[in-house]
Amino acid sequence: MRLRPWPDKTPEWTAFEAGYLVTSNGDWRSVRPVIDKERCVECGLCYLHCPDGTISRDLLVDYDFCKGCGICAKICKREAISMRREADYA
Amino acid sequence: MREFINGNDACALAVRLAKPQVISAYPITPQTTVVERLAEYVEDGSLDADFVHVESEHSALNAAMGASLAGVRTFTATSGQGLLYMAEVLTYSAGGRFPIVMLNANRSLALPWNIYGDQRDSLSLLDCGWIQAYAENAQEVLDLTLMAFRIAEDDAVRVPFMINSDGFHITHTYELVDTPAAEQVEAFLPGYEAGENRVDFDQPRNFGFSAGPAYNAAFHKAHHEAMLRALDLIPRVEREFADIFGRLYGGAVEAHLCDDAEYVLITLGSVSGLCRQVADTLRANGVKAGVLRLRYLRPFPDRLIAETLTGAKAVAVLEKDISFGGTGTVFANVRTAAPATLNVIGGLGGAGISAKQIADIFADLQNGESGVKWL
Amino acid sequence: MAVKNLDEREFFFGHKACAGCGGSLAVRIALKVLGERTVAVLPAGCMSAVGFNFPQLCFANNAFITPFAATASVMTGLEAGLRRRGEKDFIVAGFAGDGGTADIGLQALSGAMDRGDNILYICYDNEAYMNTGIQKSGLTPPGAKTSTTPHRGSRRPKKDMPAIVAANGVSYAASASVGYLDDYIKKLEKAKSVVGVKYIHVLAPCPTGWGLGSDETVEIAKEAVDVGVWELKEYENGRWTVNRKPTRPQDLERHIDRQGRFRIQSQYQEDSRNGQR
The missing domain is CATH 3.40.50.970 (Thiamin diphosphate (ThDP)-binding fold, Pyr/PP domains)
Structure with missing residues (x-):
């Protein structure tokens, strides 16, 4: 998801383009999900259960918006997702 | 029709x-x-x-x-x-x-x-x-x-x-x-x-x-x-x-005999007609009375009010309202545009307002009375 | 509807809900099922607070925040207006929390049910006013600690919203859980095809308010159904059908004990033993 510029002009009233995003959420995270493609059977449960919609149908994690809640790792029946320390990716 | x-x-x-x-x-x-x-x-x-x-x-x-x-x-x-x-x-x-x-x-x-x-x-x-x-x-x-x-x-x-x-x-x-x-x-x-x-x-x-x-x-x-x-x-x-x-309204305010009026009563709503009648009667008796009816309160026609009242000696506001502990709300607003001095509170809860009471307001203005007065 | 048939687009994305938020999952999935010709109507509450902060606007479809008490009444006008404009094949869907539904929004919902408007009302139930910091609502379960229940937590049972809407003769009502998304999706699909007032009450745990880890939301929502504290059922043609029987009622105590919000009870008992109360 590409971020948009902060509007330099305020609209006349409270109506504005739907889905306009100026900030990401990735820096909330202390741990990140990493999918082990060897174990993954592409069942889609992680995609389905992500509250933020940050795992795509083809199982790519959007780290700009993933908050690191860990629901995906817990729901995975194959233990294909591990939550790793964000510090290791700094 | x-x-x-x-x-x-x-x-x-x-x-x-x-x-x-x-x-x-x-x-x-x-x-x-x-x-x-x-x-x-x-x-x-x-x-x-x-x-x-x-x-x-x-x-x-x-x-x-x-x-x-x-x-x-x-x-x-x-x-x-x-x-x-x-x-x-x-x-x-x-x-x-x-x-x-x-x-x-x-x-x-x-x-x-x-x-x-x-x-x-x-x-x-x-x-x-x-x-x-x-x-x-x-x-x-x-x-x-x-x-x-x-x-x-x-x-x-x-x-x-x-x-x-x-x-x-x-x-x-x-x-x-x-x-x-x-x-x-x-x-x-x-x-x-x-x-x-x-x-x-x-x-x-x-x-x-x-x-x-x-x-x-x-x-x-x-x-x-x-x-x-x-x-x-x-x-x-x-x-x-x-x-x-075929009907022309006078803008956000409607002035009656205000051009040369010395004593102006500002009001709004259904009581305005009676106020105009009283002003007409007073005019016949030599009192330079006028009535300014506010048709719009928001947006507030402050400039129109100020222009209308430039020649007035004294201005009263008659309204069916009181902001408890203050004045009538219309009076408070009018004061941002013109130096109204007398605020008459009447007609609360459907009470009638008589021609005599309105004439008394003009008399009070001539006598230099000011402040909040209840009918 | 299988996972593979679900709309791949995200209609609720980039929001600032807490990590692991059950309510945002309920809204996200619903919009994927309902699609782009849905107008989302949200009162004050978690989802509007996290999703609509200009210029960060997280709904990809048309969406409007209403006054707190006004979810259903705004939906009524919106549906009438869109129909009058000649729009067809659209859905007016409300997403209100438990407080917005069972407390402050109940009167407007009552009006909409009385009129039989063609609207879909979804209550995402996280069992307290979470957005303002975990205050008790009419759907807070007995025993749960909130920031406004000074006497041993909430003392009264949850209002039975599904029964209330059924008693008002809605066209379709269902309870669901974010722990059983397949069931929730089926119910959304069904609601999509029914004319009249549709009401779906989805249990949407709040890890922040329930005293759980952010990864436990879905698990606890599933467990609530399995141990029997939340029933999956639906109301059609004047009858209720239970969709799923509790599979492990014996785990009820463990289900309660693992949630921080209920820990006040064990603390109370301990204090009583120590003569401190």
């Missing part, structure tokens, strides 16, 4: 001619007969609209706001306690710039309970961001209703419009009213085009959002400036109205 009807009938007739597509309202005396008439029109097919039965005034205005968000013309009506019950939605719909038109049948506020007319309901909500106009009689209710849609929906304005009609004194009083033909109204009032402030499936939008400290004031400033533009628009719309319907 001339018809013998009351103020509520006049409003309902105008609404039918304006063809709103969604009407929602909750009954409250003395507004009720407006929505009864509208329900009859929907029933007999002379008005093609969704008539939404709601369980409260809060929902009445919310349903109107939802319909306006969908992009259609809407109307609702209320009174007194009902207007207060809507209060949250008044600021909301105004901030959202939904050009809803509403009739408020002015009614006293509890406690003590009272169904009769005074203006404490609407005046206590002067700051909610709606245009507020005050009619003097049934004819003006009809005319204001038609103009309300024009002004509220104008691209330069987009602010909801409250027509105030004194409870019983106007709402239930029968008068001869000139009712326009459909073709005249079609020439005056085009269909509503919501522009970008509506749900659009091709270009989806988010509406009614939060705006933090960095952006918040800009929305309110835009709203304020739209109100000021409405003040310029009012006389233009009235001239167009006069061209089509």
